[in-house]
Amino acid sequence: MKIAVPKVIHDEDMRVTLIPEHAGRLVKAGLSVTVESGLGESARYPDDAYQEAGAEIITDRQKLIAEGDMVLGLCKPGSDDIKQMKAGAIYAGMLDPFNEKALVQSFSDQGVSTICMEMVPRSTRAQKMDVLSSQASLAGYVAVIVAAEQLDQILPMMMTPAGTLKPSRVFIIGAGVAGLQAIATAKRLGARVEAFDTRAVVKEEVQSLGAKFIEVDLGETGQTKDGYAKALTDEQLAKQREAMAKVCSHSDIVITTAQLFGRPAPRIITRDMIQNMMPGAVIVDMAVESGGNVEGSKPGEVVEINGVRIMGLTNLPGRVPVHASQMYSSNLTNLILEFWKAEEKKFNLDLEDEIIQGCLITHEKKIIHPMILEHYKK
Numbered sequence: 001m002k003i004a005v006p007k008v009i010h011d012e013d014m015r016v017t018l019i020p021e022h023a024g025r026l027v028k029a030g031l032s033v034t035v036e037s038g039l040g041e042s043a044r045y046p047d048d049a050y051q052e053a054g055a056e057i058i059t060d061r062q063k064l065i066a067e068g069d070m071v072l073g074l075c076k077p078g079s080d081d082i083k084q085m086k087a088g089a090i091y092a093g094m095l096d097p098f099n100e101k102a103l104v105q106s107f108s109d110q111g112v113s114t115i116c117m118e119m120v121p122r123s124t125r126a127q128k129m130d131v132l133s134s135q136a137s138l139a140g141y142v143a144v145i146v147a148a149e150q151l152d153q154i155l156p157m158m159m160t161p162a163g164t165l166k167p168s169r170v171f172i173i174g175a176g177v178a179g180l181q182a183i184a185t186a187k188r189l190g191a192r193v194e195a196f197d198t199r200a201v202v203k204e205e206v207q208s209l210g211a212k213f214i215e216v217d218l219g220e221t222g223q224t225k226d227g228y229a230k231a232l233t234d235e236q237l238a239k240q241r242e243a244m245a246k247v248c249s250h251s252d253i254v255i256t257t258a259q260l261f262g263r264p265a266p267r268i269i270t271r272d273m274i275q276n277m278m279p280g281a282v283i284v285d286m287a288v289e290s291g292g293n294v295e296g297s298k299p300g301e302v303v304e305i306n307g308v309r310i311m312g313l314t315n316l317p318g319r320v321p322v323h324a325s326q327m328y329s330s331n332l333t334n335l336i337l338e339f340w341k342a343e344e345k346k347f348n349l350d351l352e353d354e355i356i357q358g359c360l361i362t363h364e365k366k367i368i369h370p371m372i373l374e375h376y377k378k
Contacts (some may be wrong), residue, residue, distance in 0.1 A: 004068025156190020
C-alpha cells in the first residue's frame with residue numbers, strides 16, 4: 001500500500017502533514033511512503049531526512065497523488081488535487097465538512113473515501129488520533145503569547161525599587177482543551193487568571209491549574225457525548241453575558257474559546273461589554289474562523305474598539321509549526337497504524353468500527369456520514 005503526502009500549498013500555513021520520524025514508523029510497519037519534494041521545509045525537515053527514514057521523494061505532484069492508495073493532507077485540498085486521486089483511494093485530512101459541501105461532493109464524485117480528522121470521536125481509544133485536541137492545545141498556548149505581546153504591561157507581579165507591579169488579570173472563556181492550556185500558560189507567566197465555562201464538570205480542572213472559576217447559575221447546561229458544550233438558550237446567553245461583563249470590565253486580557261461543533265460560534269462578547277472594558281485591554285477571539293465570539297472581530301486582523309484591541313488571528317497552531325506538525329503527523333500516523341493489517345498489506349476501512357463510523361464522510365461514490373447528510377438537507 002502506497003501512502004502519498006503532497007506538500008501543503010498555503011502561504012500562511014507553515015505546518016507539515018507528515019514528519020520524517022513518523023514516515024519512518026510507517027515504512028517499518030510495511031507501508032510504502034512517497035512525499036513531495038520540499039514537504040518538510042517550512043518546519044525545517046529537509047528531503048534528506050525523509051529519505052533516511054525510508055520514504056521516496058517525488059517532484060511530480062500529479063504523479064505522486066495519482067499513484068497514492070492513501071493521500072494524506074492538512075489543509076483542504078484544491079480541486080485539481082482531488083481530480084488526480086484514483087477511484088478507491090483514501091484521503092485523510094482536515095476537511096471542514098459542515099462548511100465545504102462542494103468539496104465533499106467532489107470527493108464523492110471522484111470515488112475517494114474521505115476520513116475527516118476533525119471528526120475522529122473523542123473516545124479513550126481514539127485519543128491518540130484526536131487532531132482537534134492536539135491543535136487546540138497549541139492554539140490555547142499561542143493565544144496567551146500573542147495577547148501578552150499586544151498588552152502594554154507585563155503579566156506577572158514584580159517587586160521593583162519603584163514599588164510593586166500588580167499582576168495582569170486574564171479571563172478565559174471556555175475551559176475545553178484550548179481554554180485549559182490558555183489558563184496554564186497565563187498562570188506560568190504569572191497572571192491572575194479567572195475562567196468560565198457552561199459545564200460545571202470542568203470547575204475542578206480549572207481550579208487545579210490555579211485559576212478562579214466564575215460560577216453563573218444558568219439552569220440546565222451540559223456537554224455532548226463528545227465533550228463539547230451544548231448550545232445555550234437566549235435567556236441563558238443573556239445571563240452569561242451579564243456575569244461575564246463584570247469580569248471583563250476589570251480584565252487586562254480576555255480570551256474566548258467557545259465553539260459549537262458544526263455550527264457558528266456563539267456571540268458572547270458584545271460591543272457594550274467592550275465599551276465597559278479598560279482602554280489598553282486585549283481580547284483574543286479564538287473562534288473567529290467559525291463566526292466569532294466577539295462582536296467586531298475580523299478574521300486575520302487586529303481591530304481597536306474604544307481603546308480595546310480585538311485580535312481575530314487565524315490558524316494559531318500554525319504559529320508554532322514545528323510542534324503543530326509533530327502532533328498532527330502523530331495523529332495521522334496513529335490512525336493509519338490502528339487500522340493497518342500488515343499480513344494483508346492493506347488499510348482496513350472497517351465500516352463497523354466506531355472510529356471509522358465517526359470520521360468517514362464519503363465512500364463508494366456516496367456521502368455516508370449521517371450527521372453530514374442531515375446538515376446538507378438544511
